[in-house]
Amino acid sequence: xxxxxxxAPIKANAVTDVEDINNALKPATEETFGQLNExxxxxxxQAVANGGAAIPITAIAEDAAFVxxxxxxxxxxxxxxxxxxxVADQEIQLWSxxxxxxxxxxxxxxxxxxxxxxxxxxxxxxxxxxFVSSMVRLAIRVDGQILTDSITGGAENDNDEVSGPxxxxxxxxxxxxxxxxxxxxxxxxxxxxSGVGIAPSTTPVVVRSxxxxxxxMRR
Amino acid sequence: xxSTRLRIKSNTxxxxxxxxxxxxxxxxxxxxxxxxxxxxxxxxxxxxxxxYVPEYSTGGPLYATLYGIxxxxxxxxxxxxxxxxxxxDTLKVFEGWxxxxxxxxxxxxxxxxxxxxxxxxxxxxxxxxPRFPTQFESTPTGVVIIPSGDNARPYFYDGRTILPxxxxxxxxxxxxxxPTTKGDREYDHRGAIGIPGGVAGxxxxxxxxxxxxxxxxxxxxxxxxxAGAWYGxxxxxxxxxxxxxxxxRSAAVATPSSPSLLEIEDKRYLLFxxxxxxGPDGTVGRVFCRTKDTLNSGTVxxxxxxxxxxxxxxxxxxxxxxxxxxxxxxxxxNITTTFPDNIPDDTLILQPKxxxxxxxxxxxxxxxxxxxxxxxxxxxGKIHPTMPGRWGTFLENEEIxxxxxxxxxxxxLQVPDGLLAFTNTSTFLVSVSYGGEGFQSKTxxxxxxxxxxxxxxxxxxxxAIWLGKEGFYAYKEGAIQLISQAIHKEVAExxxxxxxxxxxxxDVREQKYRCWVPTxxxxxxxxxxxxxxxxxxxxxxxxASAVCVTQxxxxxxxxxxxxxxxxxxxxxxxxxxxxxxxxxEPQARASIIQTSWMRVLRSEGRGSPMTVYLWLREAGSxxxxxxxxxxxxxxxxxxxxxxxxxxDDIPPFWDVAKWxxxxxxxxxxxxxxxxxxxxxxxxxxxxxxxxxLKLTNTVSWExxxxxxxxxxxTDTLRSAPK
Numbered sequence: 001x002x003x004x005x006x007x008a009p010i011k012a013n014a015v016t017d018v019e020d021i022n023n024a025l026k027p028a029t030e031e032t033f034g035q036l037n038e039x040x041x042x043x044x045x046q047a048v049a050n051g052g053a054a055i056p057i058t059a060i061a062e063d064a065a066f067v068x069x070x071x072x073x074x075x076x077x078x079x080x081x082x083x084x085x086x087v088a089d090q091e092i093q094l095w096s097x098x099x100x101x102x103x104x105x106x107x108x109x110x111x112x113x114x115x116x117x118x119x120x121x122x123x124x125x126x127x128x129x130x131f132v133s134s135m136v137r138l139a140i141r142v143d144g145q146i147l148t149d150s151i152t153g154g155a156e157n158d159n160d161e162v163s164g165p166x167x168x169x170x171x172x173x174x175x176x177x178x179x180x181x182x183x184x185x186x187x188x189x190x191x192x193x194s195g196v197g198i199a200p201s202t203t204p205v206v207v208r209s210x211x212x213x214x215x216x217m218r219r
Numbered sequence: 220x221x222s223t224r225l226r227i228k229s230n231t232x233x234x235x236x237x238x239x240x241x242x243x244x245x246x247x248x249x250x251x252x253x254x255x256x257x258x259x260x261x262x263x264x265x266x267x268x269x270x271y272v273p274e275y276s277t278g279g280p281l282y283a284t285l286y287g288i289x290x291x292x293x294x295x296x297x298x299x300x301x302x303x304x305x306x307x308d309t310l311k312v313f314e315g316w317x318x319x320x321x322x323x324x325x326x327x328x329x330x331x332x333x334x335x336x337x338x339x340x341x342x343x344x345x346x347x348x349p350r351f352p353t354q355f356e357s358t359p360t361g362v363v364i365i366p367s368g369d370n371a372r373p374y375f376y377d378g379r380t381i382l383p384x385x386x387x388x389x390x391x392x393x394x395x396x397x398p399t400t401k402g403d404r405e406y407d408h409r410g411a412i413g414i415p416g417g418v419a420g421x422x423x424x425x426x427x428x429x430x431x432x433x434x435x436x437x438x439x440x441x442x443x444x445x446a447g448a449w450y451g452x453x454x455x456x457x458x459x460x461x462x463x464x465x466x467x468r469s470a471a472v473a474t475p476s477s478p479s480l481l482e483i484e485d486k487r488y489l490l491f492x493x494x495x496x497x498g499p500d501g502t503v504g505r506v507f508c509r510t511k512d513t514l515n516s517g518t519v520x521x522x523x524x525x526x527x528x529x530x531x532x533x534x535x536x537x538x539x540x541x542x543x544x545x546x547x548x549x550x551x552x553n554i555t556t557t558f559p560d561n562i563p564d565d566t567l568i569l570q571p572k573x574x575x576x577x578x579x580x581x582x583x584x585x586x587x588x589x590x591x592x593x594x595x596x597x598x599x600g601k602i603h604p605t606m607p608g609r610w611g612t613f614l615e616n617e618e619i620x621x622x623x624x625x626x627x628x629x630x631x632l633q634v635p636d637g638l639l640a641f642t643n644t645s646t647f648l649v650s651v652s653y654g655g656e657g658f659q660s661k662t663x664x665x666x667x668x669x670x671x672x673x674x675x676x677x678x679x680x681x682x683a684i685w686l687g688k689e690g691f692y693a694y695k696e697g698a699i700q701l702i703s704q705a706i707h708k709e710v711a712e713x714x715x716x717x718x719x720x721x722x723x724x725x726d727v728r729e730q731k732y733r734c735w736v737p738t739x740x741x742x743x744x745x746x747x748x749x750x751x752x753x754x755x756x757x758x759x760x761x762x763a764s765a766v767c768v769t770q771x772x773x774x775x776x777x778x779x780x781x782x783x784x785x786x787x788x789x790x791x792x793x794x795x796x797x798x799x800x801x802x803x804e805p806q807a808r809a810s811i812i813q814t815s816w817m818r819v820l821r822s823e824g825r826g827s828p829m830t831v832y833l834w835l836r837e838a839g840s841x842x843x844x845x846x847x848x849x850x851x852x853x854x855x856x857x858x859x860x861x862x863x864x865x866x867d868d869i870p871p872f873w874d875v876a877k878w879x880x881x882x883x884x885x886x887x888x889x890x891x892x893x894x895x896x897x898x899x900x901x902x903x904x905x906x907x908x909x910x911x912l913k914l915t916n917t918v919s920w921e922x923x924x925x926x927x928x929x930x931x932x933t934d935t936l937r938s939a940p941k
Contacts, residue, residue, distance in 0.1 A: 003271070004773060005269055005795060005798045005800060006798065006799070006800060007266075007797070007798050007799075008263075008266050008799065008919070009266055009799040009800070009801070009919075010873060011839075011873060011918075011919070012872075012873050012874035012875075013839050013840040013841065013872050013873065013874060013875065014838065014839040014840075014872065014873050014918075014919060015837040015838060015839055015864060015870045015871070015872060015873075015893050016870070016871045016872065016873055016876060016888075016890070016891075017891075017892060017893045018890040018891055018892055019892055019893075021890070
């Protein structure tokens, strides 16, 4: 990386100038692909240093580069044949229909922007075994609507081994880019089970660790 | 006191450039010093410089006198960034931020030094006599470097290897042997003879050299070998493809005619060459050259022995010929001193390049895909192009002497219509010859020349600018124009004994040509003159002995020379201009806008300037000094001040304003750009013929314009006395 330096000096008793402060920061942030400017400082650090109150995140200016939302649930691995479910585990019944995964739903308000949504979860069907486990699917649901192109997983044993019963432990992940209008939005990760072929599966699916990330890409 | 009804107000004067003339429009100042033309068109006091290698807790490096600096980006994917400086008798390359103490290396590594660790041991003879600064030229494969010094010679650095540019001497002649001089058994590799000590019946291959005369009475493939004579020579080739001059010719390798009829296929000769010297460092191969049979072929010219030859398996006489690719040249190494030669005369097609040895020169530039060297130590009036793409290979008979009197070349620059070449007192244009081969020069001006090669730079408009004897000139589309008339008075103060060391570059941010020149008897380039295409201003933040603009995305202007830290004396260093850091506070310096003498054209009737309106931009909590001079005398008759911020709408100040406070309007403080404002000062120069204002400050301030009003006093008895 090349050496970069601030431009004009910032001195006591000079007039506070947004361009000078940006010129002082940009050389460094440019080199690290940052987008720091006067709009997205760590507001609380500054306020504390000045003896003031922290500034709520809603005070961030409209043209902040990115706003990050995320939620996750962690469940340590255990052998479900011998141990009970962890508290964080979510049991999905067979032939379930679309069920939201617990504790990772995101509700937020944003301006008109582009959302970059990533969802992932860990599936455990060890209890069922190969011949009585379910086919599983994962999708992103925004404001109650399933995003069809975000559906991942499988429904046919022959074709969809990865999410089918031949893989009793597996992760599923999906992502989607979606423009939204300004307002409040609800982003969920939803899950669905279905039986194997014509034989209904007899045991539920357990979803363990899971995470949902949504990035507002404002410019 | 005159009523305001009687006052006459001047236009707003957006002063940006200066002139030394007595009678100039009031929009032009008489001195603009240390003021930076911002992107918004205002003048802001110059800030910086900063040491390019920062003075953190360990302190920055200390430098001896620096004579040159250059930045280039080279390599196939432009991945190698090179920053070079000449410090006294050493040439150094910048190794990066982390190479210093703790990084296990040094920030500036020696490439060439007279003593101590370096890639090359040499002494340039650098001293403080007036000379050209270090000359650099960037080529697609590396940088040509001509250090500043008494006995410097050109070097080439590609980011990994530094070597002298090209070859300064020719190799020694080889020694050749034929079958008669080395003994029949050793080198007469006729297929049927066994190798001494080898397996009986094994063959040494099929020899291919020798001229044959068929015997007319024999119908089989029998014939006689004619007497023949061959000569050899060679040249070195280095890692960048530069060729040395051809060595001298060997003595003849003469062979007698065969006494009887022979089977030609088996009885030709093989030659053997030895005494082929390895070349100096950087040599990667030798181009071996040989004549054809000079007794029978009708030519005595040398030919390059090809890198790929057609041969036949030594063990199978009936096998088809196979092509053997030896490498990029006939001897693709720099170790062997011998060459077994079985190259038939009929594959000798290309002739070697007739290269001359590189003698030391002082100037180098690129044009027409070639390098152009000039001001040779032995012939200062000569310019000599290289082969295209081989930046250190000069061919015979291509040199040009633009000045028929042979005056020393003092600068070169590529322009759209060719290559400008200067002497001290004349200008020439080298262009492609009308005949289409070679180059020709024509005189552009027989009296205007260039005194400082490093003062030459190119403006975005396509105009070339340089420093001549009479001042700064510009060349565009075949015409030369003096552009420094406005500052003739200051140009006369240049230390002409040392203008040879002037150095210049074009700043891409301020969009100005900047040239540092020694002024008022100084031995250093102590004043920088800046030209924006229309007018001049000056600055004194760094005494630059050389400058460059980085060729990467930063476009930094770097200078070497002296600058002064607050509370210290001047120190040599590598400086980044127009940037400043907290760890290196420059010595306070005045930034000045001095108006020209105002009301000159109506000075026959006196007037009393009453109020000066200053259009400034919010800068700080301090004040600007306003000094008044009158009646053509440089004595200050009044000193007053103006605040550097509006007093009715006070902006927040660093270190004073707190987050969450309210501004003077009762609104919460927010980030804003500094705004322009008007302020005014009352001045006192009653019944003046002319007056002049000098605005000075040593902290940051920013200027947009000024205006004044005056009360005419044309009826006073003092006006134009008899």
